[in-house]
Amino acid sequence: MTAGITQPSGSEGANTEAFEWVRTWSASPQAPDNSVSFIEPFENATLRQVVRVSGGGHTIRIRISNEYGTTPLTIGAARVGIADSDGRTDNGSDQAVTFSGKLTTTAPAGAPILSDPIDLRTPALSRLTISLYLPDRVDTCTCHGTFNALGWIIPGDATALASLPTDAAPLPAQALITAVEVQPGTPTKAIAVIGDSRVDGIGSTPGADRRWTDLLAERLAARGGQTLCVVNQGIGGNRMLADGIGTAALARFDRDILATPGLGHVVIAVGNDLVFSFAPRTEEAAGFLAMFPGAPVTVDDIIAAHLQLVARTRAHGSKAYAATVAPYGSSDMYSPEGNKAREQLNTWIRTSGDFDGVLDFDAVWRDPADPTRIRSDLHMGDCLHGNDAGYAALAESIDLSLFD
Numbered sequence: 001m002t003a004g005i006t007q008p009s010g011s012e013g014a015n016t017e018a019f020e021w022v023r024t025w026s027a028s029p030q031a032p033d034n035s036v037s038f039i040e041p042f043e044n045a046t047l048r049q050v051v052r053v054s055g056g057g058h059t060i061r062i063r064i065s066n067e068y069g070t071t072p073l074t075i076g077a078a079r080v081g082i083a084d085s086d087g088r089t090d091n092g093s094d095q096a097v098t099f100s101g102k103l104t105t106t107a108p109a110g111a112p113i114l115s116d117p118i119d120l121r122t123p124a125l126s127r128l129t130i131s132l133y134l135p136d137r138v139d140t141c142t143c144h145g146t147f148n149a150l151g152w153i154i155p156g157d158a159t160a161l162a163s164l165p166t167d168a169a170p171l172p173a174q175a176l177i178t179a180v181e182v183q184p185g186t187p188t189k190a191i192a193v194i195g196d197s198r199v200d201g202i203g204s205t206p207g208a209d210r211r212w213t214d215l216l217a218e219r220l221a222a223r224g225g226q227t228l229c230v231v232n233q234g235i236g237g238n239r240m241l242a243d244g245i246g247t248a249a250l251a252r253f254d255r256d257i258l259a260t261p262g263l264g265h266v267v268i269a270v271g272n273d274l275v276f277s278f279a280p281r282t283e284e285a286a287g288f289l290a291m292f293p294g295a296p297v298t299v300d301d302i303i304a305a306h307l308q309l310v311a312r313t314r315a316h317g318s319k320a321y322a323a324t325v326a327p328y329g330s331s332d333m334y335s336p337e338g339n340k341a342r343e344q345l346n347t348w349i350r351t352s353g354d355f356d357g358v359l360d361f362d363a364v365w366r367d368p369a370d371p372t373r374i375r376s377d378l379h380m381g382d383c384l385h386g387n388d389a390g391y392a393a394l395a396e397s398i399d400l401s402l403f404d
Contacts, residue, residue: 027179
């Protein structure tokens with residue numbers, strides 16, 4: 001085996017009667033560029049993060065990413081346990097994480113790494129505390145820019161601490177951890193959602209799991225029947241056809257969606273291409289729009305992109321769904337031409353018959369008095385992104401039978 005490269009054994013701690021692995025939580029990897037609010041390089045520090053799984057299982061494994069790193073990433077120690085509401089680890093649940101049977105590992109630059117299976121009974125909708133000790137300097141940290149979880153930076157190796165020490169500092173972005181996967185006790189499938197900031201939950205309460213995907217997971221868990229995990233692969237500012245904030249959806253689709261263990265359903269919810277193509281080129285918006293290079297796109301371009309994702313999804317044996325693009329009138333990005341393009345795209349999504357189902361988010365959010373705008377009680381104040389009530393309305397509108 002090449003030095004520094006480790007692979008999970010696939011058998012340690014595994015239950016021979018278990019069903020196949022299913023992804024239950026994720027955060028799409030991003031480069032730490034100027035779109036990500038991040039921190040100084042890590043060195044001799046522990047990153048502790050709390051994530052909430054959707055579906056549960058009796059065995060888990062953790063995916064760590066150095067995909068945007070420029071040097072090898074050394075994990076000096078790692079531990080996982082069930083978390084309480086304050087980020088403490090519940091007594092008796094804390095366990096060491098190993099990689100090919102070892103407590104340390106190194107991921108090459110540009111590569112992810114998967115832990116060994118960990119015997120940890122993890123109920124649906126429970127939170128995990130995951131601690132990674134980084135002994136060496138990490139200058140370029142693969143991360144996720146929208147911080148919907150809770151996280152802290154602690155000096156030294158603090159992986160074994162059950163509660164946070166007084167010198168723990170808030171972590172301003174999700175770092176290194178990109179997925180949690182489970183072996184469930186019953187047949188389970190994953191619903192993977194590729195999207196932009198409205199999927200990533202901009203405007204929802206940070207650390208409270210109030211994105212519409214989180215709330216959909218709660219509805220599915222309460223319904224009973226076949227277990228369905230909900231995997232959020234949204235990136236704020238993401239586009240279908242061109243990079244900008246995050247890799248373009250068409251380019252990251254295989255990694256973030258089709259490579260999802262247990263994949264059964266794919267939801268496409270990316271609306272920024274048309275929004276940014278038609279946005280007013282004002283002095284106030286110029287700095288923001290500079291992050292989105294490339295020629296403007298048309299409705300036909302976005303229809304073709306949807307059809308590509310549908311074809312790739314079905315070739316993988318999964319079902320494909322699309323969400324209509326919700327209104328954004330009175331926001332800084334709004335233009336009448338952009339709204340006309342949005343309505344044309346939405347009409348096609350609703351009527352084409354090219355999807356296994358449609359999530360009509362436009363119908364949920366639009367103001368009856370002005371359909372170009374989001375209802376005032378459902379957005380965060382910018383006329384573009386939802387608030388907790390807005391994302392709850394989206395989740396409640398979804399027909400759960402679509403995923404039977």
